[in-house]
Amino acid sequence: MKIFNLSIECYPVAKVGGLADVVGALPKYLNKIEGVEASVIMPWYNKPFVHEHRFEVVFDGWIHQFDQTLQVIVMKERTKVLGFDLYLVKIPGLLDRDNPYGYWDESQQFIAFQHGVLHWLSAMKIRPDILHCHDYHTGLVPFMVENCPEFSFLKGVKTIGTIHNGEYQGQMSWQMAKYLPWFDGSKKGLLDWDGFINPLASMIKCCHEFNAVSGGYMAELFENFRGLESLVQQEHQKAHGIINGIDTEVWDPMTDSFLDFNYAQKDAAKGKLKNKIELCEEYGLDPKLPLFSFIGRFAVEKGADFLPEIVRKSIQETFGAINIIILGSGEKGIEYQLSDLSYHFSNFALDLGYKEYLSHKIYASSDFLLMPSRVEPCGLNQMYAMRYGTIPIVRYTGGLRDTVEDISTGGNGLNFTEASADAAVHGIHRALHIYYQKDLMKDLVQSNMSLDFSWEKSAETYLDLYKM
Ligand code: ADP
Ligand code: GLC
Numbered sequence: 001m002k003i004f005n006l007s008i009e010c011y012p013v014a015k016v017g018g019l020a021d022v023v024g025a026l027p028k029y030l031n032k033i034e035g036v037e038a039s040v041i042m043p044w045y046n047k048p049f050v051h052e053h054r055f056e057v058v059f060d061g062w063i064h065q066f067d068q069t070l071q072v073i074v075m076k077e078r079t080k081v082l083g084f085d086l087y088l089v090k091i092p093g094l095l096d097r098d099n100p101y102g103y104w105d106e107s108q109q110f111i112a113f114q115h116g117v118l119h120w121l122s123a124m125k126i127r128p129d130i131l132h133c134h135d136y137h138t139g140l141v142p143f144m145v146e147n148c149p150e151f152s153f154l155k156g157v158k159t160i161g162t163i164h165n166g167e168y169q170g171q172m173s174w175q176m177a178k179y180l181p182w183f184d185g186s187k188k189g190l191l192d193w194d195g196f197i198n199p200l201a202s203m204i205k206c207c208h209e210f211n212a213v214s215g216g217y218m219a220e221l222f223e224n225f226r227g228l229e230s231l232v233q234q235e236h237q238k239a240h241g242i243i244n245g246i247d248t249e250v251w252d253p254m255t256d257s258f259l260d261f262n263y264a265q266k267d268a269a270k271g272k273l274k275n276k277i278e279l280c281e282e283y284g285l286d287p288k289l290p291l292f293s294f295i296g297r298f299a300v301e302k303g304a305d306f307l308p309e310i311v312r313k314s315i316q317e318t319f320g321a322i323n324i325i326i327l328g329s330g331e332k333g334i335e336y337q338l339s340d341l342s343y344h345f346s347n348f349a350l351d352l353g354y355k356e357y358l359s360h361k362i363y364a365s366s367d368f369l370l371m372p373s374r375v376e377p378c379g380l381n382q383m384y385a386m387r388y389g390t391i392p393i394v395r396y397t398g399g400l401r402d403t404v405e406d407i408s409t410g411g412n413g414l415n416f417t418e419a420s421a422d423a424a425v426h427g428i429h430r431a432l433h434i435y436y437q438k439d440l441m442k443d444l445v446q447s448n449m450s451l452d453f454s455w456e457k458s459a460e461t462y463l464d465l466y467k468m
Contacts, residue, residue, distance in 0.1 A: 002128040003038040006138040008100045010042050013049045018380045019164045025247035028083035029455035044090035046098045054078045059120045066178045072116040089116045107172045110137045111179045122153040130466050132160045136170035139203030148181045161203040161210035169200035213378035214399030215241030244378045245455030253388050258360035265449045268389045276365040283349035285323040290435045293366040295359050298330025303372030308337040309421035314428045325349045363388040368431045372424040376400045386448040393427040412448045
């Protein structure tokens with residue numbers, strides 16, 4: 001079975017968040033299953049990985065987008081270094097940028113990617129069994145395959161859509177239709193939602209099956225999907241929930257080259273402490289205190305707007321008995337408030353930016369990881385944390401509720417239900433209580449590290465979906 005994953009991010013080529021981790025791991029694990037050939041197609045970016053690896057050009061052609069003729073160059077990585085074939089699509093002016101997001105003409109950029117991919121496959125008569133589309137950026141593909149004469153060679157190819165984040169739907173005005181490849185105008189309704197072109201809605205309407213990245217989140221989408229509730233209810237026969245795995249080869253405290261000290265489960269307490277001492281020294285924190293951390297995008301869906309109050313209240317209420325370290329960036333208002341707090345509280349360290357190496361060090365060094373998310377389709381941080389023997393404190397939502405069970409019911413982490421700073425601070429107080437029960441803490445570290453979040457099981461579930 002030949003599967004092409006279409007995505008705007010893929011680790012380690014270009015990563016902004018969990019989408020990259022999933023797309024960089026799922027095909028690798030699918031390829032371990034006999035008879036499966038999974039690859040990734042993504043835009044070309046001006047990134048180190050692209051310059052440091054060797055590619056061969058497999059296609060050079062042209063597409064028409066509105067009043068422009070655009071060159072499309074497809075390159076294939078030569079050595080399958082990632083465990084799957086990786087194809088990069090370059091379109092000078094649109095798909096040759098530094099980053100996946102943040103450009104004023106992003107809609108046009110994503111349309112060009114989808115158009116370029118389908119043009120290449122049609123022109124070269126490459127017909128996969130499955131086109132697996134990830135998030136709204138590739139959500140127009142199921143529509144295009146069926147309704148654009150330019151891709152008639154691909155008509156009938158099965159399409160799967162994965163919703164990593166329903167908060168972003170790629171909605172654009174109908175004026176943008178001029179950038180789409182020519183399509184049968186009588187099918188406009190398949191692109192439309194509420195008077196706009198909505199790529200995520202179109203993906204749900206046109207694909208053969210779709211899934212969200214956890215069962216918990218899929219269930220929530222029926223109730224709250226930023227206006228698409230009735231659509232998902234109507235298409236419920238096609239809906240699935242498949243929890244993400246983690247790449248246990250990349251995320252392994254025994255071999256992780258980003259760590260100062262590697263450690264196995266049996267020497268976790270010692271190994272974690274050594275890492276913690278190193279990290280605390282670097283950030284001027286006292287390693288004798290419990291270390292709480294947050295890693296992620298400063299966005300409202302992540303509950304990042306609660307962070308300033310969480311930092312202030314938890315440090316004040318515990319009379320400085322805890323350390324907090326935060327790594328992330330995003331909304332400027334949150335960045336300013338946290339920067340300000342980091343000057344006032346010596347127990348609080350802030351690192352603004354995106355630092356892959358530091359995230360690994362923090363997972364390894366922390367005692368507890370905090371995730372006060374309002375919305376969390378799956379969440380990978382809590383699984384990385386547990387793999388590194390760190391206890392997650394999470395809001396009970398989406399994928400977090402599927403992966404973290406509260407210690408009070410025999411689980412390995414701490415849950416809270418209300419989306420508020422106070423509820424998270426209460427979680428920190430509970431954690432502190434656990435921290436000082438040394439045996440309990442040790443048991444939790446051990447049992448967290450033995451949990452299995454590997455991709456093998458979910459890759460099989462995706463295969464079932466493809467077979468369907
Ligand atoms: P999302 O994709 O919604 O941001 P996930 O939990 O699925 O959330 O995945 C986030 C991924 O991005 C994890 O691999 C996490 O370690 C990483 N990450 C987030 N912010 C940063 C950062 N500032 N520096 C390094 N890694 C980060
Ligand atoms: C999205 C979600 C996150 C999920 C990730 C990978 O970015 O916000 O919860 O883990 O996709 O599926």
